[in-house]
Amino acid sequence: MTRKTDECLRPWDAFIAPTERIDLARASGRIAASTIRQYPPGIPEIIPGTQYSPDVIKSLESAHAAQAKIIGINMAADRKVDVLKDLGRQAEKLDIQVFESRxxxxxxxxxxxxxxxxxxxxxxxxxxxxxxxxxxxxxxxxxxxxxxxxxxxxxxxxxxxxxxxxxxxxxxxxxxxxxxxxxxxxxxxxxxxxxxxxxxLCRKHIKDRLSDPGYVTLVRHKDTGKLLGLLHSRMGTVRRIFQSEEWSDPLLFSTYSDAKKLADAKQFFEKVDYHFGLKPNDPIMTISAQVLAPEIQGGDVFYQMIKPMAELISPQHAALPLLSEISLHGTAHVLNTSFTDRIVFGVLKNTHPLVYCSQMNQALFLFTSEKKHWHHALRKAARENLEYRKQYFISHHTDNKHVKVRPNGPLGLAVFAIKDIPAKTRIAVFRGETYRSTSAVNLPEIMRDHAIQVGPEEFVFGYKGLAHCLCHSCDPNCGIRNLTEIFTIRDIAAGEQLSWDYRCSENSDWVLETCLCGSERCTGTVKNFDSLPREIKAEYLAKSMVSEWIRENI
Ligand SMILES: [Zn+2]
Structure with missing residues (x-):
């Protein structure tokens, strides 16, 4: 077979470069981003990084006419192929340089x-x-x-x-x-x-940020030297980055006193912990593109900016978790659907979503393989992830083979038996951090209805669990043993909803105003263990379905 193509780029470089789909008829002279082969024998006509020539196009046409099977293009229908984007004159005008931020x-x-x-x-x-x-x-x-x-x-x-x-x-x-x-x-x-x-103040802020380890890519106009945009990656702790990033600015809007500011910061860290499992001192990386000049905005320029930066980032740095903000207004922040593990709204008070990715290197590679315009992808991801929490619960916490989590009308998520389950079977365990508080009502809002009391002033909170999907019932079929373990108190038939009486662990000021359990024994309002009628208390204690800490404190 004669060689019909010229290699212009390494296949990998072509694979990760920004691409577009065009008609095969217009492909001559363009660099391929995907492989096209005839089968049999399976030898590629063209591979990523090689240039389409009139010969390649002719060869595909005649193979199609001879009814050969061609993989990588639909010759009978759209005849589109993936090629590298033509960065054109925009790229020529730009001077892109990467510096160590310090x-x-x-x-x-x-x-x-x-x-x-x-x-x-x-x-x-x-x-x-x-x-x-x-x-x-x-x-x-x-x-x-x-x-x-x-x-x-x-x-x-x-x-x-x-x-x-x-x-x-x-x-x-x-x-x-x-x-x-x-x-x-x-x-x-x-x-x-x-x-x-x-x-x-602005100069002071920027100096402060640049003092952290990381890289800055500066984009200048080649002729005038004018700064047009920058990309900044930083390594630091959650706390450090929060405090020096404009992320804290929206908090200042509500800051009329230092006490309020401190409370807001505390809430921010609690939310980041809740959503991403990141503690204030955990090392993270952030990356963001800032104020690209309008005339050069776009995925292509971003790609050119991030590539040299990505090459400099060490494997050690690349393994750090990544946190960044997406601006819904379209200022240039840098993430996309393919690598964002989680996108959460409302962590920041300005309602911009904060995005988490478990590893920076994953982020970079997958970013560059994204075909869509990154800006569009971000907005789409942000919109789709409004329902994130619900999805997260459903998709991650049905590992118990006996049960299934699914929405149940006004109760929200609920747990159902998918097989017959015998009495005394362990269903779920509450896991999470222990918080000290004299009151359930004073717990941060996000954990108030999801924390479980494990001591007179101790609550366990961790939202990632099947246990948190179990509903309350005033006539339950499950109970609690030790401090955190939910188990069945009787045989349960497939299809039954599993529930437990929250009062079996709660003896705080927590109140559920309107119980929706619908059982004949429903008390309407659900308070704490002490509020239970004497005979129910006795029944629960006899069935050993009450939390250890309550039994010890009677
Ligand atoms: Zn009830």
């Missing part, structure tokens, strides 16, 4: 900070002016904006304060990067409002 000098660091500031201030603004004559409710109640500038010209201090408070609450609700214009110098806005417009 080696960036002071003037470049300032340049990056100024780039941030100008980019943010170039965001679309909605200007609002408030004057004495204007009613305060002229503040638009619902706005879809990323930033706005405000002018307030009120001499009445009382009225001005009300106006500021209203602004704060709108800003907080919408979690905007609001920007105070120069004539607002006399007005004190919360810190978050002008974080990115204060030159000195």
């Amino acid at each position: 080696s960036i000098d002071g003037s470049t660091s300032d340049e990056i900070a100024d780039f941030f500031r100008t980019s943010f201030s170039a965001a679309p603004y909605y200007h609002f002016a408030f004057h004495e004559s204007e009613p305060l409710d002229s503040l638009p109640p619902t706005l879809d904006f990323e930033a706005y500038a405000v002018s307030i010209a009120l001499t009445d201090p009382e009225k001005r304060k009300t106006c500021q408070d209203a602004l704060r609450s709108v800003a907080y609700e919408k979690a905007v990067h609001a920007n105070a214009s120069a004539d607002l110098s006399s007005i004190i806005l919360p810190k978050g409002f002008h974080l990115w417009t204060d030159k000195a």
Whole structure:
């Protein structure tokens, strides 16, 4: 067989490069991203990294005419092939360089900070002016904006304060990067409002971030040298990155006191632990592309930026878990569907989803193999993952062969027997971290209804478990033994829902206002063990279905 193609790229480089699907008829001169072969004998006509020539196209046409089986293209239908994207003139204009972030000098660091500031201030603004004559409710109640500038010209201090408070609450609700214009110098806005417009503060922030290990890719215009965008990877702990990233900014919107700020930070770490199992001191990597100039935005440029950075990242670094934020407004953050293990909304107060991937290297490779425009993929992933929690429960925690987790109307997820289960069979065990609290009501919101009490001031919380899907019933067929183990108290037939009486472990201030168990013994409101009628207590104790800690404290 004669060689009809020229190899232009290594197959691997071609495989991971951005690609597009085009008609075979237009493929001449383009570099293949996939293999096409005749079978038999199975020898490829073209492989990734080689160039389509008129000969290759002719050969495929005649093979098709001779009714040969061709794999890798549907000759009878669309006749499309995968080829590398033509990066064209856009790429030629760009100068892309990678630096170790700690080696960036002071003037470049300032340049990056100024780039941030100008980019943010170039965001679309909605200007609002408030004057004495204007009613305060002229503040638009619902706005879809990323930033706005405000002018307030009120001499009445009382009225001005009300106006500021209203602004704060709108800003907080919408979690905007609001920007105070120069004539607002006399007005004190919360810190978050002008974080990115204060030159000195912004420079300080960027210097601080660059002091962490990591890499920065800078994209400049080849002729003018103008900075157009950057990509930053950082290695640090969850705490370190949270505190120095603008992730904490949205929290500042609600910060009127340090105590509030501390509480917010605490909640952030609890949520990150809850969603991703990451503790504040766990090492992580983050990666984000920042404010690519509008004229160069897109997956191709991103690909060019990330490739040299990826080559520098050591295997050790690449094995770190990755955490990043996706902006729903389309600023350039860097993740995509194929490598995001989990995407969670609401971890950050600005409602941008935070994304987790178990390994950085996985992220990089899979990113580059993604065919779709990354930006589009992100939004799609974000939308699809709104229901993440439910899916996560269902897909991960049905490892017990006797049962199945499925939604059950207003009860939410419930556990059903799929086989007959004899009495005294272990069904599930609560696993998780132990939290100390004098009250269930004071537990963080996310764990309030999912924690199990294991001592007078101790609660176990870990959402990843079958145990957490078991519903309460005032007439249960399961009980609890030791502190965390749910077991059947009688024989159970296939198809029956499994449930236990939450009061068998709970003796705190936790209250379930309206019980939906529907049993004849239903008490309506469900409180703690002490609230149970004497005869039910006696029955539960006799059946040894009450948590050890309650039995010891009677
Ligand atoms: Zn009930």
